[in-house]
Amino acid sequence: MTKPSPLTAQWDWQLNARCRYTGSDLFFARQNEGLGERLRRERDAKEVCSQCPVRQRCRDHALTFAEPFGVWGGTTESDRRFQRASPSTDTPRMTGRSSVKLRVSPTHPRPGMKERRMPAVLP
Numbered sequence: 001m002t003k004p005s006p007l008t009a010q011w012d013w014q015l016n017a018r019c020r021y022t023g024s025d026l027f028f029a030r031q032n033e034g035l036g037e038r039l040r041r042e043r044d045a046k047e048v049c050s051q052c053p054v055r056q057r058c059r060d061h062a063l064t065f066a067e068p069f070g071v072w073g074g075t076t077e078s079d080r081r082f083q084r085a086s087p088s089t090d091t092p093r094m095t096g097r098s099s100v101k102l103r104v105s106p107t108h109p110r111p112g113m114k115e116r117r118m119p120a121v122l123p
């Protein structure tokens with residue numbers, strides 16, 4: 001899918017983004033980022049998103065245009081891949097409140113939650 005046109009009306013929602021002045025380091029992986037570091041960064045980014053007034057619009061954008069990288073609208077790239085792979089989801093809408101019920105990947109901690117280790121599988 002092609003990206004939305006450069007009309008300001010398509011992007012004005014970003015003016016109210018909570019991450020507007022935080023910099024992108026929290027939302028996008030840096031080179032050679034370790035797994036634990038990534039999970040902590042994504043958890044912290046999701047915490048910022050959880051208080052953002054345009055979270056739903058941001059999430060809709062990321063799902064509609066299949067943003068391949070970063071945390072958008074409280075979803076990580078793997079959350080969105082998981083969402084796209086699920087055959088039972090609705091198509092996200094571009095305006096208004098979304099009807100999309102986001103399924104978050106079970107491997108990602110929710111904001112404010114500590115990472116949980118999966119129990120070891122014994123033979």
Ligand code: SF4
Nearest residue numbers: 017019049052058073
């Ligand atoms: S939902 Fe998160 S990534 Fe999207 S604009 Fe808000 S703070 Fe930024």
